Amino acid sequence: MKNWKKMLVLGTTLAVTTGIFAACGESSASEATSSEPTKVTLWAGGSDNVKLGMQKIVEAFNKSSDGKEYKLNLQFITSGTGTQSLSDRIVAAKKANQKKTDYDLILVSDAEYSAYVQEGGADIFEKYDQDKIPNLKNVQTKISAGEGVLVPYRGTTVVLAYDSAKVKTPPTTAEALYQWIKDHPGKFAYNTPGSGGAGGSFVQTAIYNFLPEEAMNSSDEKWKSQWEKGFDLLADLNDSMYQSGGKVVYPNKNQGTLDLLVNGEVDMIPAWADMLITNLANGTLPDTVKMTQLNPGFTGNVDTLAIPSIGSNKKGAEAVMNFMLTKEAQQILLDSMAAIPVIDSSNLSSDNSKYLKDLKIDSFRTASIGNLGTELNEEWDQKIGTLTK
Known part of the structure; x- marks a missing residue:
């Protein structure tokens, strides 16, 4: 009986002791796990120059002090590939009431903001905590919409790119451009x-130049009734556009028109300033290619970061937002994609700066027309795209 009691006490002691060790082991494992950086996923879309810039940002963030707490990953959707757009994915996930997805942070222009809200509701994005983004105090760029939700990280605009060896005196106004197209x-x-977006800006500018300036930042359906003059202009220009095989061809993607300029098949195109400068800097475009701004100019936008409400790491997203406004990140964006800085650029220098110096930022035009942008593109497909068939 005594031996049985001793065995019981010994077994109980061993069990308790083992439990303590196990608990300690679990605690240590938990601490080890919690010390690992938590994942933050940044979703972006656009052209290859944007992808390159974001890849460099990811590398720099993960090497920074914030990288010890958060690990940034990039998901990129290349424009013009026919895959579901980022906005469609976000809106669909929101409408499906999905929670804790990996849509932690996205790139979105201030021009696209109203379309997101229109489709996904006012709560599609989280408001950021300003205290978590102290570098906001350095931002000098204004956004046209989304105050308290959107954090600007770069500016850009569409410009007129031309081969100066063939075009000695480029057009300076929209009217002069349209006449040049007919004459050549x-x-x-x-x-x-x-x-x-470069082609989109050309089309939108041609149409909205006939409308009051307020229409540029309105998603009111009433403006659709005033699109007719602009579409008539685009139809009138159709026969003067680039042709291949005896038929008018509208290239696919921003890169498509840039390739035509590189190959000398056309003398002039609308192009994103940052994409153009990147190609000039790496020698893809001949140095005879120049750029100029029209009056009134093509539309551009301020590119921003936003936190979808369906994401799962708001704190990590805010850390990335704050990093994007550092001198280091702004320098990376200037070097890799000729992004126009949103902070004081006097301390930033780059080979790309020489191309940016002639851009008049105060003459940039922004547009935010919500879902009207999609409807406008669809109407172009029906009214202009079909003229080539």
Whole structure:
């Protein structure tokens, strides 16, 4: 009986002791796990120059002090590939009431903000905690919409790119450009508006130049009734556009028109300033290619960061937002994609700076027309795209 009691006490002691060791082991494992950086996923879309810039940002963030707490990953959707757009994915997930997804942070222009809200509701994005983004105090750029939700990280605009060896005196106004196109048939191209923002800006500018300036930042359906003059202009220009095989061709994607300029098949195109500068800097474009701004100019935008409400790591997203406003990140964006800085650029220098110096930032035009942008592109497909068939 005594031996049985001793065995019981010994077994109980061993069990308790083992439990303590196990608990300690679990605690240590938990501490080890919690010390690992938590994942933050940044979703972006656009052209290859944007992808390159974001890849460099990811590398720099993960090497920074914030990288010890958060690990940044990039998911990129290349424009014009026919895959579901980022906005469609976010809105669909929101409407499906998905929670804790990996849509932690996204790139979105201030021009796209109203479309997101229109489709996904006012709560599609989280408001950021300003105290978590102290570098906001350095921002000098204004956004057209989304105050308290959107954090600007770069500016950009569409410009007129031309081969100066062939075009000695480029147009300076929209009217002069349209006349130049008619006078030089086959020497101008713009991409389909749904496949890239440069072509989209050309189309939108041609249409909205006939409308009051307020229409540029309105999603009111009433403006659709005033699109007719602009579409008539685009139809009138159709026969003077770039041709291949005896037929008018509207290239696919921003890169499509840029390739035509590189190959000398056209003399002039609308192009994103940052994309153009990146190609000039790496030698892809001949140094005879120049850029100029029209009056009134093509539309551009301020590119921003936003936190979808369906994400799972708001704190990590805010850390990335704050990093994007550092001198280091702004320098990376200037070097890799000729992004126009949103902070004081006097301390930033780059080979790309020489191209940016002639851009008049105060003359940039922004547009935020919500879902009207999609409807406008669809109407272009029906009214202009079909003229080539």
